Amino acid sequence: MHNLHNMEPQSDEEWQIEEGIPQVDDPFIQQYMRGRSSLILEEQKQRHDCNLTKALPPTAAKACNIISRVRDRELHQLSSSSGLDDARFPEAKSLDWDRVQKTKLWRIIKAMPKGSLLHAPLHAMINVDFLIEVAFATPGMCVLATQPLTSQSDLDEKAFIFQYSLAASKDMEDRPTVWSSAYEPSSLIPLRKAASSFPNGGENGFRDWLRSRCVPQAGSENYHSRAIPLVNSLLSYEPILRACLRHVFAWLRSDGIRYVEFRTTFTFPYRKEGEDIPEEGHSDWCHVFREELARFQGTQEGQGFYGARIIWACPRSLSKRDIVENMKDCILAKYDYPDTICGFDMIVDKDDQHSLTDLVPILFWFRKECSAEGLDISFCFHAGESLRTGGDQGLFDAVLLGARRICQGLSLSQHPLLIELIKEKKILIECSPLSDEILGLTDGIQTHPLPVLLSRGVPVSLGTNAPGLLGEPNDLTRQFWQAVQGINSMGLTGLAMMVENSIRWSCYQDQPSAEWLSDLREGILGEGTKASRLQEWYADFEKFCQWVTEEFAEAEGEEQD
Template sequence: MAVPLQRPHVVCLLLCCLTSCLSIPDPRQRDALIHLEASMQTGGQVVLSDAEQRLDALLFKMKQEETAKEDFPPAMHFFKARDLIKGSPIFSLLQKMPKGGALHLHDLAIVDVEWLVKNVTYRPYCYMCITDNRSIRFIFSSQLPKPLQRCSPWIQLKHLRAKMVNVTELDNSIRNNLTLYTDQEPEAVYPSQDVVWEAFEQKFLALWGLVMYAPVFREYFYQGLSEFYMDNVMYVELRVLLAEIYELDGSTHDSAFTLRTYQDISREFKANHPDFFGVRVIFSIHRGVNASVMTGAVEEAMKLQKDFPDIMAGFDMVGREDSGKPLWDFREALSLPAERGVPMPFFFHAGETNLQGTEVDQNLLDALLFNTSRIGHGFALPRHPLARDLSRRRGVALEVCPISNQVMKLVKDLRNHPAAGLMSEDHPVVISSDDPAMFGASGLSYDFYEAFVGFGGIRSHLGSLKQLAINSIRYSSLTPQQQEEALAQWQTKWNTFVSENAF
C-alpha cells in the first residue's frame, strides 16, 4: 500500500529561511516556500502532460468563476446546494471523469429512491404500515402479514392506491420516508445530530422490507452498480449487513446465500460491462450489539472470509458512534482472528464524531491498535496527532464522505472540513459518498465536487483529482496484482477523458 513521501528537504529549507529572518525576506525564498507547500498537497507532485495542463487551465478558470459566486455551494447545506452543483460546469466535467473506486458505501442506500418508489412499491403483494413515530415499514407477502408491533394494520399498496384520487401524493410521501433529502429548510427539519440520526435510522428500517425481498434484492444491487458505473466509477467496496433475504412465502435465506447473491450479481454485471473492475464487500454489524453477538459476528465473518475469499474484503461496525459502544469494549471478539491466525482485515468506522475526550473519541487510536486497513470518516483525526502520524506512516487512508459529514451535522461549511487540512499535507485520503440515495445524491461526483471545490479551494488542481482517483485503487482491498490491473485499466480511461476534454 502506498505511503505518502516524506520531504526532509522541506524542513531543511524552512530552517534555512528561519535562520535568515533577521534580514529582509528574499522574494525567491518566498516563491520557493509557496511552491514547496503546494507540492505537499494531495496530487502536488503529480507531473501533468501537455494535454493535462490544458485541461487543468480550463478547470482553474472554472473554479475561479465558481468561487466568485455569491451562492457558493460548499458553504451551503447540500440540500440547498444540490441544484446549483448540478448546473456547475465543474460538476459536469467531474461526471465524465474516471474516478476509480468508491470504497465507503452502505448496502441499502446506493440506489435512487425514485427507482424504489416507481419500480418496487408498485409490485404485487407489497404491504405497508405506519409506525407510531410516523415512519413506514414494508413487506412483500403472499398473504396478509402478521401484525407488526407499534405499527398500523398492514395494507396492500395496490389496494390503497386504488382508493386514492391523488396517487402522486402517496408516492411523494413514501419517497420522503426513504431519504433525508428535503426541499424545506434542512436546518429546521433536522435541528440537531440526535434528530437527524433518529430520522436516518428510521429510514433505513423502512428501506429494509423493500430491498431485502429476494426478487427486488437482485435488481436493486444491479441497479446500484449501474448508477455508479454511469457516474464513471469502475470499482466498488460495499459495507453490507448481510441481513436475511426473504421470499414471498416468508421463508428466509442465511448470510452465505446473501453473500453468494452479491457475488453472482457482481459477476453478471461485470460480464455485461467488461470495463467495470468488480465489487468486494465488508461484512458489517451494528455497534449497538452486546459482546456475545459481536463474537458470533466475528466468527461468522471468519468463516465467510474463508468460503468467499474473492468478494469478502473484511469486517466493520456501523451505526452512530456517539451512541454506540467504543471499539475497545469489543476487544476480545476483535482479537479472535489474530488469536486463531485467520487473516481478517478491518475497515473500522472511527472518528465520526465531534465529541472530544469521550471513550468514543478514542476509537481512532483503538482502530489503529487493531491494525485497521482504512478508517471510515476519521472526522476527528486532526484532534489526535498520534493517530494522524500513525495512519500516515502506516498508509492507512481515511474514507472521507463530505456530504454525509455535512448532512449528519458534523460540519456546516465544507471549506472547514478537517480533510481540507489533511489533503494540504497529502495525508492518505479517498473520497466516497457513504449513503448517496439517503442524501438525494447519486454516484460519486457530488462528493468529488465538494472535495475538489470546497476542500481544495483555488489551489487544488487536476493533479489532485488524479491522485484521489489513484488513491481509491491503491488503498482498496484488492491484491497488489489486481491493483496494478485496475490502475492500467483506469489509466486508459483517464487518457481518453483528458483527450476528449482538453481544448
C-alpha cells in the same frame, strides 16, 4: 511652512532611501526571499498531490489550467447572479443542482474517470423512488412495526420494516393495520393494505412518508438509524435485492466508477423468491450478489467494470452476544464466498452503542477465528465520526487494531500524532464532505477537515455516505464537484490523487499485510492487479485531459495564453 508647501513631493523610492529602508534588491533581502521560497516549497512537499503535480505531462498540466479557469469564471457568474458574497460555500440543502448540472465544470467532472468507490453504504446507494416502486411491484410484500404507529413521533422514529410473506399477504387482510392502536406488535400487514389505510393521505401520503424515512432530513444526524433497517429489510428478499443491484451497478458505471466496495448490515433473515421460511445465514445473499455482478459485467454497459465486494458492517448497538453471532455469520459467508466479502466494520447506528474500545476483546476473537479458518477479512472501521469532543476515541483503536482504512475521520485533524501514525502505517481516510454536510456533521465544505488532511499529506479518497435530500444517490461527481469548487487549493491534480488513492487502497483481492503494504509502496510500478489498474486509470486520465484541452480550450481562451 511656505517652503514646505513648495517642495516637490518625494517618490516612494526616494522616501524609502531617505528613511534607510532596505531595498528589495539588497543582498540580505534577496537572501530572505530565497529562504521564503524554499520554505514554501518545503511545505508544499507535504501536500498529498505534490509528486503528481511535478510529474504531470504537458496535456494534463494544460487541462489543470483550463479546469481552474472554468471553475473561477463560473463561480464569479454564480456569485453575481445569486447575490452571494462567495458561491464556493452554498448550503447543500439550498443548492440548485439542476443549475449546477448545466455548468461546464459539472460536465468536466462528470466525464472524469473516478476509479474506485470505497465508501458506499448499500442502503444509501439506491434511488428512493426506485426502491419504493420495486417494493410495491413485488408480490407478497408485507410491513410490520414493533408497536402501533399512532403519533407523529411514532411515524418519525419508531421501527418500521418490510418482510415477504405470501401467507400473510393472503390471510391477514382483516387484521388492524400498523396505524391503529389495536395493531398487534410485529404482526404482518400486506403492504398495499397498510398504504391505502395510511391516515395522512392514503397511498400517496404513505409513499411520501416512506420517502421521508429513507432520505436525510436537513440538519438531522439520525438518518442511518431510520433508513438502514427499513431499506435493508427490503434487500433481504431476493427479487428486490436483484433489482436494486442491477440498478446500482448501472448507475455507478455511468458515473465513471470501475470498482465498488459496499458496506451493508446483515441483521435481517434472507429469503429466496417465493419462500416464507428464511435461509440460514447469508451465503445465499452473497450468491445472488455474485450472480448479479457477473450478469452486469456481461452486458454492454458493464464492460470495463472491474467488480464489487462487500464490507460486512455490524451495528455496534447489538448486544455482545448478538455481535458474536453476527461475526460467525460473516465468517461462514466469507468461507462460502471468499471473493464477495472483503472487509469488516463496526458501524454506529444508534446513540446507545458500544465503543470500539468496548469491543476490542470480541474483535481479537474475530481475528483469531478468521485465522483458524484460513480467512483474511481486513478491518475498515468507522472512527472519529464527530467533530465534538469525546467523539474521536475510536481513532486510536482503529489504528491499533490494524485498520487498513478509516471511514470519516472527521476529528483526525485534531490529533497530530495520529496523523503521523496513519501516514506511516499507510491507512486511507474515506471522506464524504457533501454527505457529512447533509447529515449535519459539518456546516459545509469550509468547515470540513478534508483540506487540512490533504495539506498534511494524509491519504484520502472521496466517497458517499447518504443520498441527497430528494432521495437521489449522491454520486462521486457531486462529491468531486463540491471539493473542487469549495476548496481553493483543490484542482484537477488533487482530485486525481484521491482517485489514485481509491485504486491503491481497493481490496480487489485478499492480501496478507506484507503483500498489501508492498503494493501500496510500489503503486503503479508494481506487478500486481493494483499496478495494472493504476496504469489503466492513468491511460484513461490522459484521454480525459486530452478531451478537456480540445473541448474547452477555445471557450476559455486557452489559445490566447
